[in-house]
Each structure stands twice: as structure tokens, then as C-alpha cells.
Amino acid sequence: MNKPRFLVTGCAGFIGGHMLEKLLAEGYETVGVDNFSTGKPENLARAGGGFKFIEGDLCDPAVSEAAVAGVSHIIHLASVPSVPRSIANPGESMRSSVLSTVTLFAAAAKAGVRRVVQAASSAAYGDGEKLPKTEDMPPAPLSPYAASKLAQEYYGMAFSASLGLDCVSLRYFNVFGPRQDPGSEYSAVIPKFITLMLEGRRPTIFGDGSQSRDFIYVGDVAAGNLAAALHPEALRGQVLNLARGERIDLNQLVEKINAALKTGLSPVHAPPRTGDILHSVADISRIGRVIGFVPAVSFDEGLSLTIDHYRKARSVRTGEKGTNPC
């Protein structure tokens, strides 16, 4: 069998940039596609050359067809991944996740692609109290984003069952790591807190801070995607949690960042946000059983790598050479 040739959709995004780097480092021929709706050219630049980039929207059949040409495996990450943004604009959420997926999958089935690994989301579980989350729990989407990610899973099952495209949906929990966008209104909590606290500013927590998340380092997500892509047996539209299987609450997160930065900043508490989930932690036994994946990076290790990145980025921005900005 020929060496796999990969397509990474959403390659200019946070996870996409890390995925590109991993595939290129492992010597795979790789194509990337992105429309820069939330992605950034810097994420492509970091991966260096050595891959073909197509700028375009996957909802356009011509873009999807060009992207899948000659490809054997797809890591499908393209989406606009934000609960608040989907509440503000449900149509954008449906287009960026559902329409783009169906258009891509139709092109991929026609082109004879062997495997699609797609990014699904723990948002599919909703706010049920039962923990940890197992894949056989009934889904309960609370936001248009969650509904769109769930629809992606169903299309993965349908294309596997009736169009000969072998898909697997990995429900990522909270992914973090270097180069996650800290600047947007919709940013994930870790980059936002680190960048604020590096400037000596207090982070804002929506609610009392007891809400907890299952944070997984981005390098582990790239490794999990690759393991799923290369798995030798058919995966037939299965849904698998991709997480660490441990939870950290937001008050603990602030404490850990304070400890790493040697600061003593207390959070500001604001009212809870609509659609936000209170607790989330995964049962990761199924992904271990099915594809043999086990996360390799501890939360503290991942946090330390992430803080290093933002500290260096800040030194470059502020021109502080070789000094510790804290």
C-alpha cells in the first residue's frame, strides 16, 4: 500500500497548524485547505514549506474537489469553533461545520479517500450531571455550535454506511497549547488567562469558578488524529472521546498559572454565560480499546509548554530580550 497522502482542513487554525507540523515532521505528503475565517497565515508559516496550500471555502464544491484530489486520508478540522459565536450567528455555525462537511465528504467519497478523521466536540454531551461522559450517553446539544458538531458526526456515520467513506469522529474535550488565539472575544480560557496574567491583570471567570473541564494538550490531539487515521481496521463512523480523562476547575487553573508565573492574582467573577456547560470530563477507555490511544502529556507539562510560548511571544512583542517578563 502506498504511503498515505493527507489533507488537513482548517490547517491555518490552532489545531490545524500543529497537525500540519506533525504530518510534515513525520514525512507525509500533505495538502492543507483553509478560508482564513478564523485561521491565520502565521500558523501556516510556522509549519514551513513542504506542503500544498489551497485557500478557499470547503462549502464550494470546486474547492472541496481540488482539496481531495490524490489524497488518501483526511484530518477534517475546519469549523468556526465557538459556542458564543454560534449563538450570535447560528447560520454561520451551520455553514462552517455542516455544509462544509457534507460538501467535503461528497467530494472525498467520489475521489475514493480511504479514511476521514473529523473533529467532533464534547459540546455534544450538553450539561447532563452524569460524569464521566461516555460515548453511549444520549446527546444533548445546548448551542447551535453543539448541534452542528453533532450533525457532523451523523454525516460521518451516514457516509460510512452508504457512500463507502470510512469516517471516525473524535469528540475533543478542551484543547489547549501554544498558538491558541488569546485575543478574541470567543477565546478559550487558557490562552486568555495566561496572556492577561502575564500582564499582571486579573482574569475574569464567568460563574464561581467551580466549573471544570477536561483539558488536553494539542500535541496529544494531533497524535490521536494520526493514530485514528492510520488505524488498519474500518472505523465505520464511530464516535470516540479524545481527552485526558481528568478535570481541572477554573479556580485551580488560575492557581496553577499564578504558581508558574509567581503572581498572586485573584480572578474577577462575572455572571455565568448562556450555553456554557458546568462540568465536563471524559471516559477515555473506548479510544484506548479501539485505536490504542493514550494521552502522553500531563496537564502540568502542557501548561508549562503553553506558558513558555506566551511568555516568549510577549517578550518578542514588548522587545524584552532574554528577560523574564514576570
Ligand SMILES: NC(=O)c1ccc[n+]([C@@H]2O[C@H](COP(=O)([O-])OP(=O)(O)OC[C@H]3O[C@@H](n4cnc5c(N)ncnc54)[C@H](O)[C@@H]3O)[C@@H](O)[C@H]2O)c1
Ligand atoms: N479547540 C478546542 O478546544 C476544540 C474542542 C472541541 C472541538 N474542536 C474542533 O476542532 C477543530 C479545530 O478547532 P481549532 O480550535 O483549531 O479552531 P480554529 O478556529 O483555530 O481552526 C478552524 C479553522 O477552520 C477554518 N475554516 C472554518 N470554516 C472553513 C471553511 N468553510 N472552509 C475552509 N476552512 C474553514 C478556519 O479559518 C480555521 O483556520 C474544529 O472543528 C473544532 O470544532 C476544537
